[in-house]
Amino acid sequence: MDEKTISAPLINGSQTNDSEAEIDFDILPTLIGYHLRRAQISVFNDFVKMMSELQITPGQFGVALLINANPGLTQSALARAVGIERSTMVAVIDALESRSLVERRPSPVDRRSYALILSEQGKQLIEKLKPMVATHEDRIASNLSDEERAQLISLLCKVAD
């Protein structure tokens, strides 16, 4: 925003680039990885902005939702289900526990892990979030037809597998 876009003197024989319009993206626009990342940043930012009052990230929502649907799930099983590192999962649970949304109980099946349940407050938050997430999803899919939306999910599954 605060950058000048006038043409600039030479650095090392190349003209400086200071305007987005002039930027050469090289092979980036041909890469699935690049577009995935861009879409993901855009979706993440919209989610966080929409939930700013409730201070919840997509990752925290996903984890709380799974605990709600599967009370007693262990941290390790949850990490595997979501496909993230166990250490990352511990950080997410820590954040939810510090806000009294999630409770850790000793696991009856695995002494090295915790069984997780949502507090009453956590359950209420999930109920409040569900319609907000639906609105967020409709917004990020606003350029897509219903068919394209289903197509995108199907293609993303093929990449993730």
Place this chain on the structure above:
Amino acid sequence: MDEKTISAPLINGSQTNDSEAEIDFDILPTLIGYHLRRAQISVFNDFVKMMSELQITPGQFGVALLINANPGLTQSALARAVGIERSTMVAVIDALESRSLVERRPSPVDRRSYALILSEQGKQLIEKLKPMVATHEDRIASNLSDEERAQLISLLCKVAD
């Protein structure tokens, strides 16, 4: 891996869930955000694993590639082009500079920013990485036809915009 999958006693009246097969994902599978994140984690992990010897992340590759194609670009213009926070960009540049891949020069157009160029070593790394990235892309797209690959990129653009 080290979890027991036998059925377990009750916690709070609900059966504990310890096997992925038993997990109820609630509304997650209907959410674009969830599938984007899963695909992105999968692609990121494949990239990092493939480049483990070269110790480079997708973000670092993207930034180095853009600097290579646009010598003299400022940090701020780069952050806007990639769509990430300026502070995150500074961290990426710091990492590249500490490995002598990128050099910061005073910007002739903006005294509050730096003009960026790749070192000779940085340029060599980009040339080495390009075919590796192509292989990585083919692998993550191995379940997709050429048409589906183009379709996915087109749909992701619609979400990002």
